[in-house]
Amino acid sequence: MLLWRSNLEIGNESVDSQHKALFEAVNEFNKLTTQGKAKEEIKKYLEFMGNYAIQHFKEEEEYQASIGYPDIEEHKKLHKLFIKDFLAFKADFDKGSGVESALVIKMNKFLSDWLFEHVSMVDKKIGDYAKSK
Numbered sequence: 679m680l681l682w683r684s685n686l687e688i689g690n691e692s693v694d695s696q697h698k699a700l701f702e703a704v705n706e707f708n709k710l711t712t713q714g715k716a717k718e719e720i721k722k723y724l725e726f727m728g729n730y731a732i733q734h735f736k737e738e739e740e741y742q743a744s745i746g747y748p749d750i751e752e753h754k755k756l757h758k759l760f761i762k763d764f765l766a767f768k769a770d771f772d773k774g775s776g777v778e779s780a781l782v783i784k785m786n787k788f789l790s791d792w793l794f795e796h797v798s799m800v801d802k803k804i805g806d807y808a809k810s811k
């Protein structure tokens with residue numbers, strides 16, 4: 679389970695609240711898949727998560743551009759790669775006949791590892807840069 683801590687904030691209120699919401703979304707996905715919810719419900723949740731992530735990346739990239747963040751291009755590539763991997767997992771899930779535990783275990787691990795590392799290490803640098811200006 680992902681726990682939000684204030685030292686993960688980058689100092690932009692709307693980006694921080696979206697990060698918090700993404701943490702909650704990953705925890706919710708974990709809950710839905712371990713509590714044996716129906717495939718259709720999980721499928722809908724994955725759609726919501728994917729759209730939320732895409733919208734969040736867009737807004738976060740706009741914020742990076744607004745402060746002249748120098749690593750924005752590298753950062754955009756990481757967002758793009760996440761979406762690609764996420765959609766590949768989602769396609770596997772959609773293709774499956776039900777909620778397959780090996781796949782959802784992998785998905786849960788991918789989502790929580792990626793999100794935590796990205797927010798605590800990669801996004802963190804945006805906040806450090808904004809503060810140094």
Ligand SMILES: [Fe+2]
Binds near residue numbers: 738757796800801
């Ligand atoms: Fe990011």
